[in-house]
Amino acid sequence: MQTLRAESLTKTYGEKTLFKDLSFIINEHDRIGLIGTNGSGKTSLLNVLSQNDIDSTGDIITSKTYSIGYLKQQPVLDDSLSILEAVFAGTQDIFSTIRRYEQTLDNYSNHPEDPKAERQYMEAEAKMNEEDAWNAENDVKTILTQLKIKNVNQKVGTLSGGQKRRVGLAQVLIQSPDLLILDEPTNHLDFDSIEWLQEYLAKYKGALIFVTHDRYFLDQIANKIWELSFGNLYEYTGNYQDYLAQKAERVDREVASEHKRQKLYKQELAWMKKGAKARSTKQQARINRFNELKENVGNLQTDEDIDITLGQQRLGKKVIELKHANLSLNNKTILKDFSELIQRNERIGISGENGAGKSSLLNVISERLPLDSGELEIGETVKMAYYTQQTEEIPDDKRVINYLTDVGEHVTDDTGNKISVTELLEQFLFPKFMHGTLIRKLSGGEKRRLYLLKLLMQQPNVLLLDEPTNDLDISTLTVLEDYISHFNGTVITVSHDRYFLDKVADRLLIFDGNGKIERHVGMFTDYLKNQKQESKEAKDDSNKKQNKQSSGKIKEDNQEKPKKKKLTYAEQIEFDKLEKEIEELDEKISDLKDQMTSFGNDYDKLADTQVEIDKLNKESEQKMDRWEYLSEFME
Incomplete structure (x- = not known):
């Protein structure tokens, strides 16, 4: 069995320790979903495992023949x-x-x-x-x-x-x-491709470790969840749903243990204040235990929920209306006589084929892209925020807190109370020591989270989201979903993330390309099931029709047979040799089977010989397949 063993992996980024002294084994057939908040070090760990990181410490131990394939977020081609x-x-x-x-x-x-x-x-x-x-x-x-x-x-x-x-x-x-490493493999895939990839990876013979925001994908593929949190790696057995239950239990245990430590610390502190002296071995041991307890108490770190409780401006009845809209880009039809009324408090999900124009529709609504013809009407009370796929330009030498104070020193929450920028940053998992950090030191995901916070600070009443799940971690997405559920405004989301769309959208616009747009009311997964069923029924009807035509067709004796393609000279030589090679392989297999009868209970020899027989059988099958293929073109 091929395995990868990691010992004492440590990675620092500037003054921040991403992870320290991580040791683990990746076995054949492991399907590991790696999760953690943005900036926790997920991509860094993948880089270390693939030996693309020269600044980390620790050891990666594999056999000489062990192979690793790595899909980076930005492949080098x-x-x-x-x-x-x-x-x-x-x-x-x-x-x-x-x-x-x-x-x-x-x-x-x-x-x-x-x-x-x-x-x-x-x-x-x-x-x-x-x-x-x-x-x-x-x-x-x-x-x-x-x-x-x-x-x-x-x-x-x-x-x-x-x-x-x-x-x-x-x-x-x-x-x-032997080990397939995938960093956000579902990004830029439509739902057909994601479903195919799920099936492909479910049958994959080697080990797999992957980072993804797609929780349905995690549920379908993972048999283990690894979570990076505050430099530690926590391992859970099962898929994403199993992880949620097991993590809750772990956090409860750790909180209970911390409570006991704090209670004991108070007792020991009172004893120390009485003037404890090391007059005996027992007293000295108790003093030593107190000092050790003092070092550990209060160090428990848990992932906090991101709490978005921002207020917003009132939204009138008239929101957005498109009338007979037409749009073409690069000789491709995006909108064709498209009319749509978008009302207050609607939750609209947009999905479909890549390149069909989903982002273009958001650009039209945000008035960044003009229509070729038709009308776009925006209500007077609309205050729009647009979370685009590309983060706006942020000066690298700007500090985190200054980026937000450009919007304001504070905002009001949904009850009218003022919230300072410092408080907002802490709610968004930016601790105080990071407030003065230069933006260039943030991870890509942390920059996207900061960008989202700036948009929400503007307190919009219409929110446009273009593929928000591509760069945000699962924790942020979970709270964004909760924010949208309590948002007293209109939300329009472009996404291929089935879980996210199921949570935030109650009606759908599906872009099929060439200006064709389907409408569906209900959950996205229900739409996919309906499409799959309709496709199956259409295929069954087509097969029945073909069978009927085939059975009723009378073959003519003088019907010309299609001419067979001739073998090349090299293929002819190959074909002539294959039959003899197949015979030789069969003889070797027969000889090895005869030898096995003389090995008795020597299980090592029996196992080695069986491996050799399996290898020869596979080679023989390959040659037979090749022989059958080439024989089709023999005259």
């Missing part, structure tokens, strides 16, 4: 390569094997009489068999199709950031490493 070339440009053995085979096949086809070219081709072919690489290119195309990447010859440099992430995801999936 060569812009000059095509998508297919970029996927096969990885350092994994299977990629170099495929590239080597293609080169030697081309050389052998051009020089069939050259013994050196023939030998190189045969070696490359054997390597393809050994690594089961024959179907890798087809696997890549399947994965890219499921991730909605259609033109595999398109240059990487022409792709959007979201498309590059999907290419990076395809690259690590096709590697099939």
Whole structure:
């Protein structure tokens, strides 16, 4: 069984210790969901595990053959390569094997009489068999199709950031490493691709550790939850729902223990104040215990809930109305004669295909993008806040507290009481020592949380959210969901996060592309179930129709048969050798089985021999599959 063992991992960032002395084992078939608040060190831990961090301390121990694949939030790809070339440009053995085979096949086809070219081709072919690489290119195309990447010859440099992430995801999936590390794999995926990825990872043979905000994804995939909190790593068995229950129990136990420590500390402090002297060994031991207790009491740290209790301005009856709106961008239809009345206190979720225009609709509503034709009417009482996918420009040398005091020194809560900026920052998990921190020292997620706080400080009554789950941690999302549920205004959210949409939206606009927009009332997961059922019924009807046409069709004797594709010269040579190679493998398997009868109770020899038989069986099956494939093109 392949494992990764970590010992005493420690990582600091400036004056902040992200984690200290972490030790753990990742076993084969582990499905680990890594969670924690923004800035707790999740991505840093992934970088350490993938050995992409040179500043951490501790040891990562694996076998020499242990392989790791890592999807970063920003994959590094060569812009000059095509998508297919970029996927096969990885350092994994299977990629170099495929590239080597293609080169030697081309050389052998051009020089069939050259013994050196023939030998190189045969070696490359054997390597393809050994690594089961024959179907890798087809696997890549399947994965890219499921991730909605259609033109595999398109240059990487022409792709959007979201498309590059999907290419990076395809690259690590096709590697099939012993440990697959994914940092926010569902970002920029639509719900079809997320569902496919769930099914793919559920069947994954190696170990998996991933960071995600998608709680449904965590529930479906994870069999362990690891939580980074205040430099410690807490391990829980089960999925996200199991984690919630187990964490509550852990916190209750720790709070009870802290209460006992504080009570004992008060007793011991009273004893010390009486003038305790080390006149005996027992008294000295008690003094030592007191000093140790003094060091530990009051050190319990627990994750606090982010409490958003901000007030807002009154919203009138007229909010937003679009009348016969039309919009095209880059020769693509976004809105086509689209009319929509958005009223006070509505909760609208927007989802659908990538690139279909969901963000463009928010840009239209926020008056950042003009319509080609039609009308947009905004109510006079509307005060809008727009949480965009890209955080506004923030000077790196600006301090956290100054960024917020640009809005105001204080705001009022929903009961009319004043809340200072300092109090707000603490409610948003920015402790006092961070208030003067330069913004450039914050993590990406902490910057997004600060940006959200600034928007809410403006006390809007219409809130536009564009993919808020991409960068906020689960704790922040949970409180944002609660804030929206008590928000006396209108909320319009673009998201692919099923859990988040189920919590915040009661009606949906689904963008299907080319200006087609569906409307649905109810939960997002109900919509997906309906779509899946309709798709299944349509497929069943289509199959019935095809079967009926097939059964009623009379085949003509003179019907021309499709011409078969001929084998290349190299493929003909390969085909001629395959039958003999298959026979030789079968003989080896038979000999090994005969040998096993003489091993008696020597379980080590029996186990090793069985492993060898399994390996030969797999190779034989591969060659048989290849023989069957090539035989289809024999004349």
